[in-house]
Amino acid sequence: MKEFSTKGTVYRLHTKQNLPISLNEAWDFLSDPKNLKVITPDYMGFNILSGADRPMFAGQIIQYIVTPILGIKTNWVTEITHVVDKQYFVDEQRFGPYALWHHKHFLKEIPGGVEMEDIVDYKIPFGALGRLMNPILVQPKLNEIFEFRRKRLIELFGEIK
DSSP, rough: OOOEEEEEEEEEEEEEEEEOOOOHHHHHHOOOGGGGTTSSSSOOOOOOESSSSOOOOOOOEEEEEEOOSTTTTTEEEEEEEEEETTEEEEEEESSSSSEEEEEEEEEEEEEEEEEEEEEEEEEEESSSHHHHHHHIHHHHHHHHHHHHHHHHHHHHHHOOO
């Protein structure tokens, strides 16, 4: 399940995916910042510069370089602001390409595995130009990235039929 919605100039991407793995296995994989590279398309040039050397904790700062569009390398700094073990964590952009990036990751046990839910609230910089670019460039790119992640997680863990 994937949906986009808009409230004013803040956009939302909401996805859910069921995986046939235990809550512990899902948490161990998804809460390890180093695994973000595994579920990100190679063309994004995703590279962690610092901050992924410890298990996830609230207050953790992670610095990346990504190449989201047109081969332009972008520094991105996120902070893990909330962590509740085996339930959810939140990352927020502190520096990067968005005016706002707030990403909630939820996990819950379901029959036969775990449900993974992502809610991303984001805002594009550049005012009216940014609002014009969202449906043309940003939303399709996010959709592509999250679809890659969905397929990659199925390759790694299988899927609930």
